[in-house]
Amino acid sequence: MASVTVISGVGEKLPAAFLVENHGYRLLFDLGEGPQPGVRPDIQAIGRVDAICLTHSHGDHIGSLQAREALGNPPVYASRQTWQQIPEQWVDERDRYVLPLKGHLSVGPLPLLCGRSGHAPGAIWFHLPDNGGLTYMGDWSRESLLLPFDPPPAANLLITDASYGDRTEPLVDQIEQIALAVKGGAVLPVPVNGRGPEMALQLLSRGIRVLLCPEIRKEIAALLAEPSGICSRLQLQLLEVLHHQPEQPDYTQGQVIIATDAIADSGLAAKLSQRRGFRFIFSSHTAEGTRAREMLDAGQARWIPWNVHPPLGDQLELIRATRARKVIAAFVAEHDVRQLAARSPAPLIWEREITF
Structure with missing residues (x-):
């Protein structure tokens, strides 16, 4: 069995930090700060990790990287474009590992798949195929004309960007x-x-x-x-x-x-x-x-809004396309996704510890 621990990013508009444990390997997806100034994940609750994978360079996904020493100074993986956007002093060159924008890769013993998320230059999602599959979308959008979106594969557990709640406007x-x-x-x-x-x-x-x-x-x-x-x-x-x-x-x-x-x-x-x-x-x-x-x-x-996260229709389509059995709605308060909860073919879960 593998597990996901929600360090931060569920229940409100909070910084991203999701810990995956599989085969004894501890992989952290994102380590953000904000969007409210000074809001950070509980670093002490994470403990030592083996690696960090970043979806993109926005502050609410990378803003706490400078606290990496408390996690054992693990190596950090990101796309080339994302690394170009992160200050050099935040992560030593020897600890920077470059990921493709799409394709198969390995982080430690874990096989992963990544693809372009359409949210920002260099932004990607991650898929772990083990145990029925986990997909972590980070932030994503299918509406951009400039930035491509690669559909992720099927996964039993989907962590999706629900930043806009039940917004429907295209x-x-x-x-x-x-x-x-x-x-x-x-x-x-x-x-x-x-x-x-x-x-x-x-x-x-x-x-x-x-x-x-x-x-x-x-x-x-x-x-x-x-x-x-x-x-x-x-x-x-x-x-x-x-x-x-x-x-x-x-x-x-x-x-x-x-x-x-x-x-x-x-x-x-x-x-x-x-x-x-x-x-x-x-x-x-x-x-x-x-x-x-x-x-x-x-x-x-x-x-006046400009969508860079998915509206309700795209959210539902992703859940159906990935055939998810459980959905973690990230970066949103529970009361803002009532329509999503009612119409989703898979239940939304709000627990902090999930096995898959």
Whole structure:
């Protein structure tokens, strides 16, 4: 028998940390912090682990990596793109192991399969075939036009990203709302290594000129350098986005500006949030204590969602396609997934210790 221990990530919007034990080997999927500032998993509850596998580089999945010493300084596995996004000082080069974006691999004695999750550049899911199968999705989305999604195989136990609860609105409708809202100019804050490049593509395809912050420009260049991580038919369009950016941009009111970070706590978004006259439209989760939450509460900004996690319909389709017998709904409160619980062909479970 194998087991999963939920260290963090179930019952609320909490940082990811899921411990798998199989054949005496202890493998930790993700080790995050946030999204509420300072919220971390209980590191002491984990104990020593043999390896850490990362799904992607967002803070709520990697933000506690610097506490790795308390876990015995295990080796860390991630895709090449993810490693490019993680500060070098967080993990020594000798402890960094590169995973493919999709394919079969081994971590210690454990055979694994991984695939692209469609959530962020370099983001992947993991599948352990033993004992009927376990799939850990990390964060995922099937709605991105730029980032591919590889369907995972069948698994008895599915740990899925339920960040949006019972939300049903598709991304295409949200894009149309944002396209209307930015007329006359707006700042669109986005996460580092997130939806920025796709947002630029989608708005430009609707005839809306955008100005990008330096971080988003770097992200587009990185995507073009790793073409296996994006849909091939969009490579030329992505190159054109960069080509049409001015060398010395002047960020002024009346322009549509895509800038990091998503909550205006850092980057160009933070700087512009301190200037008068800029309209802000947030689209990410905005936790208490962030500049975004402060602006929204004061009526100084709007919030229009942009899906980077699965809506209800995609969630149900994944559960059916994987023929899961048990589902762990991660990163959500139980009362926010009543429709999912009622319509899922497999029961949602909320225990902290699960055998499979």
